[in-house]
Amino acid sequence: MRTSLLGRTGIEMSGDQTFLPRVRRLAGVSSVALGAIWLLAVTTTPPHHWAVDAALLAGWISMPAVLWASIRRPGVRPFVFLPSALVTLGLVALCLTALPSGAAARVGWILVTGGILIGGVLGGWFWFRWFPVPSVLDKPFSSGRWALVGAHVTMIVGGLLLVAIGAYT
Numbered sequence: 001m002r003t004s005l006l007g008r009t010g011i012e013m014s015g016d017q018t019f020l021p022r023v024r025r026l027a028g029v030s031s032v033a034l035g036a037i038w039l040l041a042v043t044t045t046p047p048h049h050w051a052v053d054a055a056l057l058a059g060w061i062s063m064p065a066v067l068w069a070s071i072r073r074p075g076v077r078p079f080v081f082l083p084s085a086l087v088t089l090g091l092v093a094l095c096l097t098a099l100p101s102g103a104a105a106r107v108g109w110i111l112v113t114g115g116i117l118i119g120g121v122l123g124g125w126f127w128f129r130w131f132p133v134p135s136v137l138d139k140p141f142s143s144g145r146w147a148l149v150g151a152h153v154t155m156i157v158g159g160l161l162l163v164a165i166g167a168y169t
Contacts, residue, residue, distance in 0.1 A: 011140055012127040015074040027067035034060035036160055044105055044167040045098040055090030059083040088120050108162030115155030122148055
C-alpha cells in the first residue's frame with residue numbers, strides 16, 4: 001500500500017493491473033449514467049437552471065475522461081473528485097431548486113441524488129481513504145463492497161426510471 005497526504009491508499013489509486021478492469025468499467029458506466037442524468041435534467045427541469053445543466057454536463061464529460069486517462073497515468077485518478085463534485089453539487093441544486101411537479105419524477109431525482117451522494121461517500125472512503133477501511137472491505141472485489149456499490153447503483157437506476165416514467169408518461 002502507498003501513502004499519500006491523506007494517509008494510506010489502496011489499490012484504487014495505484015496502477016495495479018488487477019484494478020484496471022474496474023476503472024475501465026467505471027469509465028464506461030459513467031459515460032452512460034452521467035449522460036442519462038444530464039439528458040433527463042435538461043428535459044425534465046425548468047430551462048432557467050442553466051448552472052445545474054452546466055455542472056452535470058461538465059461532470060458527464062470529465063468523469064470518463066479522467067478515468068480513461070488514469071489507466072495509463074494512475075496519478076490522474078485523484079482528479080475524479082472534481083467531476084464527482086460537479087455532479088453532486090448539480091444534483092443537490094436540482095433537488096433544492098428545480099424538482100419537477102410530478103411525484104414520480106420528484107422521488108426519482110431524490111433517489112438519483114441520494115445514490116450519487118452514497119457513491120461519493122464510498123469513493124471518499126475506499127478510494128481516498130478519508131475514513132479507516134475495515135479489513136473485510138479493504139479488497140475492492142469483496143462481497144461487502146459489491147453490496148454497497150449495488151445499493152448505490154440501484155438508487156441511481158431506480159431514480160432515473162422514476163424520472164423517465166414521471167416525465168414521459
